[in-house]
Amino acid sequence: KQEVTQIPAALSVPEGENLVLNCSFTDSAIYNLQWFRQDPGKGLTSLLLIQSSQREQTSGRLNASLDKSSGRSTLYIAASQPGDSATYLCVLDTGNQFYFGTGTSLTVIP
């Protein structure tokens, strides 16, 4: 069974700092990997999707990378802002099943 781990579980940074969130997984047989953010009391909002044949995706201040051979993905957030405060989840799509990490809770301090 696929296991997805996100470290750290919580992170607090001052505004303006660049930061990296980590996601590791045990089985490289994936269709794609997706990064979401979840705000308190809300659903999940898709940020980036990396197909298994891709190495990275970028959207604005966000950059996600995928290294299937090592079972790792990172989400890089540049010039963090208080509005980036949320829980970030990585999700693996194996075709029929989705496997979720438990998330990293990010707080950006003004």
Add this chain to the structure above:
Amino acid sequence: NAGVTQTPKFQVLKTGQSMTLQCAQDMNHNSMYWYRQDPGMGLRLIYYSASEGTTDKGEVPNGYNVSRLNKREFSLRLESAAPSQTSVYFCASKGHSNQPQHFGDGTRLSIL
């Protein structure tokens, strides 16, 4: 731009009561999913429907039933609610493979 709509947003039930959670999507997606989210455990798949007329069990199906009423709607039913089913329930949908999932805002369910 409704996306995925879940009703109700909140519900409190007594043990043994039944209820149906509703989900509808307006993106013409083939696949729909029901998850539960519990503290420290992440989201876990309850049931999914790869296309209209089909449903399959996920990781934690016990105590639940689903119906894919049509392409738009996918409902989750608790026949006899138990306190262990207290959770936040999310519905999601997806188009073709390698397209992202879209989530509803969740239903917060408490069973006393």
